[in-house]
Structure formats: C-alpha cells, structure tokens
Amino acid sequence: MDDVIAMVNARMQRAIDSLREEFGTIRTGKASPSLVENIVINAYGGTQPLKVLELATIHAQDNNTLVIAPFDRSILAEIEKGISSANVGLNPIVDGDILRINLPPLTEERRSEFVKMVKQKAEGGKVSLRQARHEGMADLKRKAENEGISEDEVDRFEKEIQKLMEDFTKKIDLISEEKEKELMTL
Numbered sequence: 001m002d003d004v005i006a007m008v009n010a011r012m013q014r015a016i017d018s019l020r021e022e023f024g025t026i027r028t029g030k031a032s033p034s035l036v037e038n039i040v041i042n043a044y045g046g047t048q049p050l051k052v053l054e055l056a057t058i059h060a061q062d063n064n065t066l067v068i069a070p071f072d073r074s075i076l077a078e079i080e081k082g083i084s085s086a087n088v089g090l091n092p093i094v095d096g097d098i099l100r101i102n103l104p105p106l107t108e109e110r111r112s113e114f115v116k117m118v119k120q121k122a123e124g125g126k127v128s129l130r131q132a133r134h135e136g137m138a139d140l141k142r143k144a145e146n147e148g149i150s151e152d153e154v155d156r157f158e159k160e161i162q163k164l165m166e167d168f169t170k171k172i173d174l175i176s177e178e179k180e181k182e183l184m185t186l
Contacts, residue, residue, distance in 0.1 A: 001157050004143060008136035008161050012168040015128035019172060022121050026114050027089075028182045031060035031103050035090065036068065041082035043075045055079065061100075068092070068099040106183075114183050122176035126169060133165045 024034035036058060037051035050056065056070040056079065070076050080099055083092045092099040106114075137158060144154045 001140065001143065001149065001153065004136055004139045005157065005160055005164070007139070008132055009164055011132035011135070012129050012164060015125050015132065016168060016171055016175070018128070019121060019125040020175060023118065023175065023179045025088075026117060026121075026179065026183070027103065027106065028114075028179075030063045031066045031101075033058040033060065033066065035088070036066065036083060036101070039082050039086045039088070041075075041079055043078045050079065050082070064103045064105075066090075066101040066103070068101070069097065070099075073097055111183050115180050118176050118179045118183065122172050125172045129165055129168050129172070133161055136161045 021034075021038075024032065025038060027035055038049045040047050041050050041055065043055060050058070050068075055072070055075055056068050058066065058068050061067045068079060070079055076094060076097070076099065080092045080094060083090055083099070083101070090101050090103075092101050140154060140157050140161070143149070
C-alpha cells in the first residue's frame with residue numbers, strides 16, 4: 001500500500017514540477033532564458049526545443065535583453081525563424097553571430113492577461129493533482145481487493161492520499177500567488 005502512496009506522491013510532484021516549468025515561460029518583465037528554451041526549432045533535419053538541442057547559449061544580458069549565441073552560425077536563421085513563428089510576442093534581431101531579443105516593458109493590460117494565464121495554468125495543475133488522487137484511490141481499492149486488506153487500513157491510506165492532495169494544492173496556490181506578485185510588481 002505504501003507503494004501506492006509513493007506513486008501518488010511522485011505523480012503530484014511531477015504536476016508541480018510541470019507547473020513551475022510552465023510558469024517559467026510566462027514573461028514577468030525580466031529577461032529569462034526560460035522564455036525561449038522550449039521554443040521548437042527546425043535544425044539538422046529534425047525539430048526539437050531549443051534547450052534540448054543544446055544549439056546555443058542563452059543568457060539575459062540585462063533585465064530587458066536576451067542574447068542567444070548559437071554554437072553553429074549556420075542555424076542562426078532557423079533559430080530566428082523558430083522564435084518568430086512561435087507566436088510568443090518575441091522578435092529576435094540578428095546582430096552578427098548572435099540573436100538579441102529586446103523585451104519591451106509590460107503594460108498593465110498585458111500583466112493582467114498574464115495573471116489570468118497563471119490562474120488557468122494553476123487550475124490545470126490542480127486538475128492533474130485530482131487525476132493523480134483519483135488514480136491512486138482506484139489503485140488502492142484494486143490492491144485492497146486483491147490482497148484482502150481491511151477497510152480500516154484502506155480508509156487510513158485514503159486519508160493519506162487526501163492529505164497529499166491538500167498539501168500539493170497549497171503548494172500550487174503558493175506558487176501561483178508568487179508568480180502573480182512577480183507579474184504585478186513593476
């Protein structure tokens with residue numbers, strides 16, 4: 001039964017990690033490599049996210065400028081095209097052997113849109129948690145039937161799963177509140 005609890009915990013942790021990664025792609029007014037790391041690039045006959053291909057170094061030159069320095073100059077145009085076509089509101093500029101992305105300051109309206117997006121992604125994370133809880137409860141019941149475990153034990157494990165659910169939900173709320181504060185801070 002402990003393996004069911006461990007599996008539910010792992011699934012819920014993956015949901016939190018995924019949510020953090022998604023929040024990293026939401027612009028907060030500061031340049032961050034996470035804004036472009038997951039953009040898909042067509043290079044060398046395949047398509048992969050920029051960070052997976054390890055095609056370039058990505059760093060923030062300052063709060064408003066991202067610099068992408070490809071290791072192979074021949075794919076500079078592909079990286080530029082991938083970022084432009086990703087429809088994330090970023091416009092790369094070729095500057096010799098590098099790409100520069102200047103981030104304009106966020107307007108109040110745009111910040112509000114991003115806050116809505118944070119709330120939607122947080123709700124998606126909570127849906128993932130509920131799915132993990134549901135699957136865990138089903139596994140628990142199935143295992144209890146097969147191994148003849150008492151109802152008291154099943155109830156105890158169900159309470160443990162519910163406690164995990166509550167703890168991870170609080171984590172999602174905390175993470176989303178932090179992101180919202182970050183977005184609304186000028």
